[in-house]
Amino acid sequence: MNHRPRKRFGQHFLHDRAVIARIVAAIDPQPGEHLVEIGPGLGALTAPLLARCGKLQAVELDRDVIGPLRERCAGLGELLVHEGDALAVDLAALSGTGRLRLVGNLPYNISTPLLFHLLRQREQIHDMHFMLQKEVVMRMTAAPGGRDYGRLTVMLGWACEAERLFDIGPGAFNPPPRVWSSIVRLQPRAAPLGPPVDAARLQTLVTAAFGQRRKTLRNALRAHLDIEAIQRCGIDPGVRPEMLEIADFVRLAALDTVKSPT
Secondary structure, eight states: OOOOOOGGGTOOEEOOHHHHHHHHHHHOOOTTOEEEEEOOTTSTTHHHHHHHHSEEEEEESOGGGHHHHHHHHTTTSEEEEEESOGGGOOHHHHHTTSOEEEEEEOOGGGHHHHHHHHHTTGGGEEEEEEEEEHHHHHHHTOOTTSTTOSHHHHHHHHHEEEEEEEEEOGGGEESOOSSOEEEEEEEEOSSOSSSOOOHHHHHHHHHHHHHSTTSOHHHHTTTTOOHHHHHHTTOOTTSOGGGSOHHHHHHHHTSTTSOOOO
């Protein structure tokens, strides 16, 4: 396979067999499960996953890799490739009668918007195992109080349990990226954390809170909540946003006084 990785697609093809085996073991696919791989590329993960579960769907934007991908996976099971942009994928159209297990080496340049696109369809998802830039996974799984804790942490943590499994060095890819990668497991919650709240309202509040990290909560949320409203949630308006737990943001967003986005 002489396909040259394309920069515009953010392609870094995984080739390290030990890393591939470790990822497959972490996913632990079983026959009968509904697996969907996002960005399979040349099939380094697709082939062993397909051999384990017997059937797999894939979403691939680069039409030039689809032929080599099918060739590599021939005889391993039933592979159904959907040519298109993962940012537009409709999971309901792929799920059939069961929830999906999503896997993939996500392009760094679209990883955050893609995660939010998938989370909006989380009722179709059983779990997700993604390879992402290590820095992004650190933000996804950060604890309150640190510099990695922010909007991505809160919005993902509200809807999912996130676990960083292990890190992968640049040498496992062709071409080697300039950064380390990590494998993260995302498990959608049976119900989002905290009281019922509109996702758009929560995002508005969280975005405002972390827009200028050095501001206190009272100043960062001045346009959305007054001091008394913050205090009614048992939260000190004088702390910085990174000190709040995810559930604290949800309680704030659930207040009737929060201004919704226009």
